[in-house]
Amino acid sequence: MTSALTARGLTKRYGRRTALAECTLEIPAGRVVALVGPNGAGKSTLLNLAAGLIRPTSGEIEVLGDTPACSPDQLARVGFVAQDAPTYAGLTVADHLELGRRLNPRWDHRLAERRIDDLALDPRQKAGRLSGGQRAQLALTLALAKRPELLLLDEPAASLDPLARRELLQGLMTHVVDHGASVVLSSHLVSDLERVCDHVVVLTGSHVQLAADLDEVTGTHYRLTGDARDLDELPPGAELVHSTGTDRHRTVVVRSALPVVGDRTQVEPLGMEDVVLAYMARAASPAPRPDSPAEAVR
Amino acid sequence: MTWLSWRLFRAQGYVTLVVLACLALLAVATGPHLAQTYADSGIAGCTGGRCSDLSRSFLADAKTGLTGATYTIGALAMVGFPILAGVFWGAPLVARELETGTYRVAWTQSVPRTRWLLPRLGLALGAAAVAAGLASLALTWWANPLDAAQGGRLQPGVYLARGIVPVGYALLAVAVGALLGAVVRRTVPAMATTFAVVGGLMLTFSLWLRPHLVPPVHANVPLDLADLQTFSETNGGHMEVVANFAQKGALVLTNRTLTPQGALFVGPADPTQCDRRLPGQQCMDWVDSLGLRQDVTYQPASRFWDLQLVETGILVALAAVAVGLCVWWVRHRIT
Numbered sequence: 078m079t080s081a082l083t084a085r086g087l088t089k090r091y092g093r094r095t096a097l098a099e100c101t102l103e104i105p106a107g108r109v110v111a112l113v114g115p116n117g118a119g120k121s122t123l124l125n126l127a128a129g130l131i132r133p134t135s136g137e138i139e140v141l142g143d144t145p146a147c148s149p150d151q152l153a154r155v156g157f158v159a160q161d162a163p164t165y166a167g168l169t170v171a172d173h174l175e176l177g178r179r180l181n182p183r184w185d186h187r188l189a190e191r192r193i194d195d196l197a198l199d200p201r202q203k204a205g206r207l208s209g210g211q212r213a214q215l216a217l218t219l220a221l222a223k224r225p226e227l228l229l230l231d232e233p234a235a236s237l238d239p240l241a242r243r244e245l246l247q248g249l250m251t252h253v254v255d256h257g258a259s260v261v262l263s264s265h266l267v268s269d270l271e272r273v274c275d276h277v278v279v280l281t282g283s284h285v286q287l288a289a290d291l292d293e294v295t296g297t298h299y300r301l302t303g304d305a306r307d308l309d310e311l312p313p314g315a316e317l318v319h320s321t322g323t324d325r326h327r328t329v330v331v332r333s334a335l336p337v338v339g340d341r342t343q344v345e346p347l348g349m350e351d352v353v354l355a356y357m358a359r360a361a362s363p364a365p366r367p368d369s370p371a372e373a374v375r
Numbered sequence: 376m377t378w379l380s381w382r383l384f385r386a387q388g389y390v391t392l393v394v395l396a397c398l399a400l401l402a403v404a405t406g407p408h409l410a411q412t413y414a415d416s417g418i419a420g421c422t423g424g425r426c427s428d429l430s431r432s433f434l435a436d437a438k439t440g441l442t443g444a445t446y447t448i449g450a451l452a453m454v455g456f457p458i459l460a461g462v463f464w465g466a467p468l469v470a471r472e473l474e475t476g477t478y479r480v481a482w483t484q485s486v487p488r489t490r491w492l493l494p495r496l497g498l499a500l501g502a503a504a505v506a507a508g509l510a511s512l513a514l515t516w517w518a519n520p521l522d523a524a525q526g527g528r529l530q531p532g533v534y535l536a537r538g539i540v541p542v543g544y545a546l547l548a549v550a551v552g553a554l555l556g557a558v559v560r561r562t563v564p565a566m567a568t569t570f571a572v573v574g575g576l577m578l579t580f581s582l583w584l585r586p587h588l589v590p591p592v593h594a595n596v597p598l599d600l601a602d603l604q605t606f607s608e609t610n611g612g613h614m615e616v617v618a619n620f621a622q623k624g625a626l627v628l629t630n631r632t633l634t635p636q637g638a639l640f641v642g643p644a645d646p647t648q649c650d651r652r653l654p655g656q657q658c659m660d661w662v663d664s665l666g667l668r669q670d671v672t673y674q675p676a677s678r679f680w681d682l683q684l685v686e687t688g689i690l691v692a693l694a695a696v697a698v699g700l701c702v703w704w705v706r707h708r709i710t
Contacts, residue, residue: 128483132710146487153485163476165383172382179378180484219480 079142081106081227081259082127086136089122096122098283099136104261104276106141106227108290109253111274112263113353115361118280120263121160124231127261128157141227153182156225156258160232162216166205170198173219181223189222192248210241217245221252228253230262234269242266246273267350279353281360291349298352301329303342312337318352319359330355376486376494384498387464391506398452398510402517405442412437413520430524437521446521449514453536454577456510457544460503461573465552466565468495469705473560478709492705496698499549507545511537527624527676531581538683543690548573550697557704580686586628588685591672596621598632598667600659608649608658614642616662618669624676635666 082104089097097119104110112120125131126138129146138144143151164173174189193200196214198207204215213233220228230249234242250273253260264270270277277294279287287294298318301308305327311317315333322328330347331337337344347355381388413419416433418426438446469492472478482488515537522528528537535541551572556565598618600606605617616632632640649658674682 125479128479130479130482130710146482149485149487149490152483152487155483157479157483159476159479159483161476163479165477165480166475167386168382176379176382177484180376180486182485216480223485 079106080104080139081108081110081141081261083139084123084126084136085138087123087126087133087138088135089119089126089131090134095283097126100280100283100285102278102280102285102288104259104278104288106259107257108276109250109260109274110262110276110278111267111270112261112278112280113265113267113270113357114263114280115357116265119283120265120280121231123280124157124229124261124263125159127229128155128159130157130159149182153223154226156220156223156228158213158216158220158228158230158233161236162209162213162233164204164207164212164215166203168204169200170202170204170207170215171200173204173215174200174222177219177222183224185222185224188224189218192218192221196248208241210237210245213237213241213245214248217249221249221256224256225258227259227261230260232263232265234264234266242269249273267353271349277349277353279356281357284360286356286360287352294352295347295349297332297334298347298355299331299333299337300345300347300351300355301331301337301339301342302345303327303339307341312339319355319362321358376491377498379481380495380498383495384464384502388502391502395506395510398449399513401441401445401448402513405445406517409437409442409517409520413524416524418524430526433524434521437524446518449518450532450536453507453510453514453541454532456507457503457541457548457577458570458573460499460506460545461548461552461569462566464499464503465549465554466556466569467562468499468553468556469701470556470560470562470565473557473709474562488705489702492702496550496553496701499553500546500694500698503545503549504542507541508539511539511541525624527626528679529624529626529674529676529682531585534585534679534682535577535581538680539687540683540690543687543694544573544577546694547576547690547697550694550701551576554697554701554704557701557709560709585682585686586626586674588689589674589678589681591628591674594620594622594669594671594673595633596669596671598663598669600663604630606659608642608644612643612646614640614644614649614662616640616667620669620671620673622673622675626674626676626678628672628674629670630673631670633668633670635668637668640665640667 080103084100084102087097087100100119100123114120126133127140127145141154146152170193174186174193177189178184178186198211198215204212207215217233234245237245246269249260262270275291277287277289277291278285305322305325308327308329311331312333314335315331315337318330318332320327320329413433416429418429418433421429437443472481481491522533528534552569555568555572559565559568599621600618602619602621604619605615607615617630620627620630634640644658645661648661
């Protein structure tokens with residue numbers, strides 16, 4: 078099975094500014110993938126590269142086994158909802174569906190109309206007069222009715238209120254369950270994604286900190302709290318992710334395939350949000366890490 | 376793409392149609408009367424010196440009231456239209472998409488960028504060419520009596536509003552606007568640059584290039600003092616004498632007065648003939664006796680269509696280059 082997205086040494090520079098440096102990652106197909114990371118980690122750049130809107134300065138990227146936007150067919154296989162869900166302000170909702178119908182060979186007009194109906198959007202309404210949530214839903218409808226094999230969503234929920242956010246993600250999930258498609262959605266709001274995704278990629282400073290299935294993520298990370306001396310030596314097979322605290326008292330997050338049991342330390346398994354935050358904290362901490370050339374550019 | 380191109384252009388297209396209709400109405404309302412006045416004036420069959428008098432009174436008459444207003448509006452509209460088309464149709468074509476982010480919608484449908492850009496650009500170019508062509512056709516017909524009375528259509532304000540150059544400028548303006556929009560990436564700065572560039576091109580052609588598009592005609596004729604442009608004598612005896620060129624409607628490039636030997640005539644004035652205390656006519660007669668020649672390079676009025684064809688050809692070629700660059704830029708530089 079080909080991966081949804083493969084990047085090797087992917088780099089994008091704008092003049093002197095490096096938006097993405099030497100990024101290497103593989104995103105499996107058939108999953109709902111959360112691409113998480115702090116602002117400026119290169120998530121948007123990566124997704125724009127994947128959508129073929131921009132081209133890499135160096136390195137390679139393949140989407141569904143092909144160069145992004147290399148042909149009308151490749152374009153048809155990938156759906157993209159850009160950050161802030163841009164729409165044509167002067168065009169009505171119905172116009173947007175007509176646009177999708179005329180520009181996409183695999184367009185599912187019934188699906189689009191049903192979604193607009195379900196969302197109670199007025200087809201005659203100009204997109205410029207829709208609320209942020211409605212606009213995001215319209216943009217998502219445009220991408221879904223295209224019936225892509227891979228959906229790329231760049232911060233689809235960032236500017237929405239919690240209710241609109243949940244509705245948007247629910248709509249997305251319903252579609253994925255009904256029609257099946259790989260999804261990559263980026264966000265810095267980790268809590269949103271926990272409910273919808275089954276694979277997570279943590280990207281910081283262009284570097285992949287973690288890429289794993291969700292159940293693997295939540296089943297293998299533990300937080301150990303206790304006396305610093307007891308934590309000098311980690312449990313066998315455990316790998317240090319991040320450590321905070323003083324000389325005496327420490328909190329340590331570890332990754333371990335084996336169950337971790339503590340005798341004098343307190344052990345708790347971690348949920349996705351905490352795991353992601355630990356990896357982000359590791360990347361942000363000044364501690365020297367041999368594998369982080371990207372730190373220098375930020 | 377045809378549908379989307381039209382959908383995004385529709386409003387502007389309708390506005391243009393309404394404006395064109397208004398202009399046409401104005402032309403139809405005043406045209407027949409203008410043609411009748413011309414026919415009654417007798418300019419068409421006149422001979423000799425009477426002609427210029429008849430023309431002058433006809434023009435003075437015609438350039439008042441509604442006819443005069445139509446003439447001015449027509450000229451302004453024809454010179455202004457290419458600039459407006461470049462600014463409002465060309466410049467925002469790519470720039471607005473980039474600025475508002477809608478390019479990320481447009482370019483992620485199943486249509487490659489080139490196939491998105493060309494229909495949109497083609498529609499704007501086509502609409503600009505048709506609008507400019509129709510307006511020019513109407514104005515060329517309407518102003519025919521006035522142009523005939525004026526003896527030519529080579530003066531920049533007239534030339535730019537007749538024949539086929541308006542089509543050339545409209546095409547070039549839209550293409551340049553689209554290119555600048557893609558390069559500048561912001562709508563308002565792109566509009567401003569387009570205005571400057573298209574206006575600059577019109578000026579450059581009118582002031583410097585047009586007279587040389589076709590090799591000018593050279594004439595060397597006896598100086599006729601009856602119709603003088605300049606006749607001056609300074610204290611040192613330095614003289615400057617220039618006569619108007621007799622050929623009606625010609626676009627004059629150079630106009631010099633030469634001595635029979637072929638040198639530029641600069642005097643010196645004969646103090647026994649030219650003196651402030653003597654009657655001016657005496658000096659004039661003396662100059663007349665010198666056998667001076669008028670040496671002129673010019674484009675005759677009959678060259679109108681030659682110049683129009685050459686200029687339009689150049690403009691269309693430049694527009695094609697701009698379109699090519701725009702496509703290249705959108706494909707390879709907006710990444």
